[in-house]
Amino acid sequence: MAAAGLAAQEAVCPLCETPREPGQRYCEECAYDFLTRTVPAGREHPAPPLITQPTPPPAPPSTPSSPPGVPERPEPPAGVAATWLAEVVPDRAYFDRGDDGSVPFPTDTPPRLVALLGSRTLIGRRSRSRGIFPEIDLSLPPEDIGISRAHALLEHPPGGPLTVTDLGSANGTWLGDSLRRVERGVAVELAAGARIYLGSWTRITLRAR
Template sequence: MAEVCPDRAFFDRNDDEVEFPDPPTGRRVVLTGERTLIGRRSPRRDIRPQIDLSVAPEDLGVSRAHAFLDHAADGQLTVTDLGSANGTWIGEDRTPIAPGRSLPLADGGHIYVGSFTRITVHRTR
């Protein structure tokens, strides 16, 4: 499961020229299969992310194909940045993860992408 919502503290530490969503609504996404794409939909480019940040509240700071979440059979989750323009962060680390590098996520861990989006992941048991 992934909880997707705007995060004011993450937004405040960025210098993007976008507005923070009002109201800052969130949603839940069930993670299915072995891999979940995080990004913004582009039918013309045949990009259809499972965590689609082109829907309200749209985060224009997210790349079309931004990052992958990989889910192992044992419930372990990892995140891999796909060379996104604005980076991917885990937790409170102020350094984005290196493109192409996969890092494990703890249950309840936070991923930050784009201008204001926080994704909180919950492993299945």
């Protein structure tokens, strides 16, 4: 009876301090026996209480990602001037080397200058449905249909080298008058005055500012 009286007086478990329900014999946490004042073998040291972390708030809706094969492009720093210019123009000699008669050469097309801002410049043809918006957009008149949507990538980090990487284009990316092919996925360093040939007739000349 004395043991029963002591058990009745214990409002919390003396081992783990878990509150005890009226008439409860065993502690829910550590299995302490309030009647015999003993603990089952192997339970002398109760497991530490589980600490739950607050549920994080739901993530905001994600913005559209770049298409496969096109690295994410960071925003250019404010107030930083471009150190490179790309001169884009149809090249008759390059066109004649691969002319199959399927498309006419665009005559009387003046050169177009594109400042290379930030650290990356995508070369390709715009596609709204695929979310591709290249900085050097060769879907503009005269559109060069030999250019892939995401054709090649120029990388020009501040203080770093200028490189070009073919992104797996259908017709390849070529360098210099010897038309050395750029291997897919391999960045090739360029110097001022370097010429890139791609598509049916496009020549891009890189100029330092």
